[in-house]
Amino acid sequence: MDNHSTITPLANSKTITVPPAATLAPFIGFEAKNGDGDFRQILGVLKRRVLVISGLGVAVNGAFAYSTFQQESVYQGNFQLLVEPVNDDNSLGKLTQIDANIAKPSLDYESQIQVLKSPELLGSVVKKLQSYYSDINYNSLLQDLTINRVGTTKVIEVRYKSNNAQKIKVVLDEISKFYLNYSLEKRQTKLRQGVQFVDKQLPDIKNRVLQMQKELQNFRQKYGFINPETQAQVVNQQMQRLAEQRLNINQQLAAARANFVSLKGTQGELAALNNAPTYQQLISQQRQLEAQISGELARFQPDNPTIQMLEEKRQNLLPLLQQEAKRVIDIKFAEAHTALRNLDVQSQSLAQAEQELQQRVEQLPVLARKYNELQRDLQIATDSLNRFLTTRETLQIETAQTELPWELIKAATLPDTPISPNIQRNLLLGLVSSFLLGIGAALLMEKLDNTYHTLEDIKDKIKLPLLGVLPFDKSLSTGNLLTLETRKTENILTGTPVYAGIGKLSNLFPNRSEHHGYYGQGQFWESLQLLYSNLQLLNTDKPIQSLVISSAMPGDGKSTVAFHLAQIATAMGKKVLLVDADLRRPQLHTLSDLNNFWGLSNLISNHIPMEQVIQQFPAMPELSIITSGPTPPDPARLLSSDKMKQLMAHFHQHFDLVIYDAPPMMGLADVRVLTPQTDGLVLVVRMDKTDKSALMQVEESLKISSMKPLNLLGIVVNGDKTQMSGYNYYYNRYREKEYR
Secondary structure, eight states: OOOOEEEOOSTTOOOEEEOOOOOOOOOOOOOOOOSOOOHHHHHHHHHHTHHHHHHHHHHHHHHHHHHHHHSOOBEEEEEEEEOSOSSSTTOHHHHHTOOTTOOOOOOOHHHHHHHHHSHHHHHHHHHHHTTTOTTOOHHHHHHHEEEEEOTTSSEEEEEEEESOHHHHHHHHHHHHHHHHHHHHHTHHHHHHHHHHHHHHHHHHHHHHHHHHHHHHHHHHHHHTOSOHHHHHHHHHHHHHHHHHHHHHHHHHHHHHHHHHHHHTSHHHHHHHHHTOHHHHHHHHHHHHHHHHHHHHHTTSOTTOHHHHHHHHHHHHHHHHHHHHHHHHHHHHHHHHHHHHHHHHHHHHHHHHHHHHHHHHHHHHHHHHHHHHHHHHHHHHHHHHHHHHHHHHHHHHHHHHSOOOOOEEEEOOOOOOSOOBOOHHHHHHHHHHHHHHHHHHHHHHHHHHOOBOOSHHHHHHHOOSOEEEEEEOOHHHHTTOOOOTTTTOOHHHHTTOOTTSOHHHHGGGSOOOSSGGGGGTHHHHHHHHHHHHHHHHTTOSSSOOOEEEEEESSTTSSHHHHHHHHHHHHHHTTOOEEEEEOOSSSOOHHHHHTOOOSSOHHHHHHSOOOGGGTOEEETTEEEEEEEOOOSOOSOHHHHHTSHHHHHHHHHHHHHOSEEEEEOOOSTTOOHHHHHGGGSSOEEEEEETTTSBHHHHHHHHHHHHSOOSSOOOEEEEEEEEEOOTTOTTTHHHHHHHHHHHO
16 A cells, blocks of 8 residues: 655645655653662762852851850869768668568659759859859859769769859859758758648548549449449340340241231141141041042942931031131131230330340440549549658658768869860861751752753653763853864865765864864764764664654753754765744754745745745755744744645655754644654753753643654753763773774
8 A cells, every 4th residue: 555645845846745754663751760869869969069068068167167266265163962872771671670672762863953953042152152253143153053963873963164264163162062051951851841741631632532432332333333344244245135035036026927927828727727636637537438438439329328328427527627627727816816916025025125225325435434534533532642652651761761961072173174165076067067068958959950960860761762962062052053164174175075974074073183072072973973873773664854853941952953963964965954943933043154034934924936945054055954034923823834744745855854943842832733744753851951840741742632643753862961971981982092
C-alpha cells in the first residue's frame, strides 16, 4: 500500500508527493522517580553552593571570634557541704529496734536547693555583703550563684562567678558561714513543725477514708454486687441462659404450631390416627371382616345369610371407627392447643425476664461509673492517708535522730584562672555552626531551586532518549556567536566546499597546538556533531529529513541549538533549510545577522515568491535560512493553516534536512501544530535554567493533546558546565593522548 500523500504547496506549482515521516518511537513521557538523592547528589549540591557555604562560614566564624575576644574574663569559685551523715551510726532503727526494712529517709535535695536559693534565706547574706559591695542585691547574687548536688553523693556544691576574683572569695565565705548556721539552728525546728502539721491533718483524712468506705459499702448492699467486673460476668451468664431458653422455647413453639396446623389437614389426621391404638384395633377388625366377606363371596352368593351377617357387622363397625377417629382428633387438637398456650405463657415470662435483664444491662454502666468514682475517691483518700502516715513516721525518725550540723568539706579559694571566654571551644563551635549553617542554607537554596543541575539528575527524571549534551560556552552566553566561519582557513577562502565530508570538517577549525582548546569551542562543535549523528541513527531505514526544535520555557537555548545544528548538518554535506517558526520572539535573524523584513509570516499570508524569502547564511552560503518575518497577530493560526502545510511539504521535497525553530511549548500550541508535519520533535533542556515544573506541565499537555500524537525524538541538554560530561569524556581522553 502506498503511504505517500499528495498536496499542492503553492499556486502555479507542481503537485508534490510527500513521503511518509520516519517511523520512530512514540512519546513515552517523563518518569518522576522518588528519592531524596544519593551521596553524590549531595556532594554536587555542596559544590554548586560553595560560595554560599564559604560566605556564611566566614561571616559566622568571624562573628564568633569577634564575640569571643570582646568578652570580659569571668572567674568562678566554689565550696562544698556535706549535708547528711556518711555512716548509719545514728539510725533510729538501731535505737528503737523497729523493723530492719525501714530505711533511713533521704534528704530531698531538689527542695533543699530551692530553699537555699530563696530570698528569705539569702536576704540576710545580701545585707552583710552589701557592706563590702554596694552593687550586690538578691537578683544579681542569684544570677551568678549555682547550687547543685554532686552526683548521687550527700554533698552540695555552691558556685559563684564574677569578673572580680576577690569578690568571689568574699561572697562564698559569707554564704558558707550562713548555711552552716542555718543547718544548725533551723533544721530541727522545721522537722517538728512538719510533724505538727501532719498530726493536724490526719484526723480529717481518716474521717474522709471512713466516709468513703461507708458509701462504698452502702452502694454494694443496695445494688447487690461486689464490683462492676463481677456483675458484668453474672449479667452475661444470665443473658446467655435466657438466650438459650429463648431459642428452646422458639423451637418448641414452632414445632407446636406446625403440629397444630398439620392436624387440620388429612396428613396430620392420618398421622394422629396411626398412633391411636383403639382406632388401629377397629381398623384391624374391619380388615378382618372384609377379608372374611371376600372369602365367603368366593363360595356363596351375596344374599347368603353368612355374608349378610358379615356385612351387618361391618356396617356396625363403621360408626365406631368414625367416633373413635373424631375422639382421637379432638384429643390431639386439645393437646396441641394446650401446648401452644403453655409455651406462649413461658415465652411471655421469658420476655419479661429478658426485659428486666436488659434494664440491668443498661443500668450497669451507670452503676459501674458510680462504683469506680467511689473506689477512686476511696483510693485517693487512702493514698493520702498513707502518705501522711509515712511522712509523720519519717519526720519522727529524723527528729529523734542525733542532729549533726552540715560540714564544710571544701572551703572557697581565690580563683586564678578564668572560666570564660573559652577561646578554643568558641572557635570550634563557630566553625561547626558556620559549617552546618552553610550546608543548611545550601540545601535550602537547592530545595527552592526548581531547575536541573547535573546530567545525572536529568537522566533520572526524564525517561527520554538523550540525543546530546552541549557544553556551556561563555562566548555563546555573551552573544559572541560561534560559527563554522570563525578563523577561516585558506581552503575556505579559496572556495573549498565546507561540506565535503567529515574528513574535511577539520579544515573549518583552527590548528590547535594545545589540547585544552577542545574544552572550549572544539568541545562544543564536537558535541554538535555527536548530536547530529545520534539524530541520523534514530532510524537507519529512513534518515530524519525534518524536525522541530523547541523547549519548555524561553531562554533554554533552542534557537542556538537549531542554528548550530543546521551548520553542522550543512558541513556534513546536507542541503539544509533552517526555518524560524518562532513568530512570537524570533532569534535566528539575530544569530545569523540577516534582515527580517521578509520571512515565514509573509510567505504564509502573502503570495510572494519563495526565493524572495529564503536567504543564505553569509558565513556559510550553502545554508538556507527563512527568518520569521513580521510578527503576525495570531501566529498559531498561521502555523496551522493549509498554506503552512503546503510550504512544509515543499521544503521537505527540496531539502535534505529542514529544521524548524519553534516557540517554547509552555502555554503555546505552535509546536503541537508543526510537529505532526515533521519527523519529530527535539526538546532542549538547559542546565541551571529549565524549570522542572514547566517541563512536567509540558508533559501533561502532551498527554491530553487531542491532536495527532507527537513524535518526541529525545532531549538535548544545553549548557553543561562539567568539564567531563558523559558524551565528551572519551573524546577528550582521546585528544589528550594525541597531544602527549
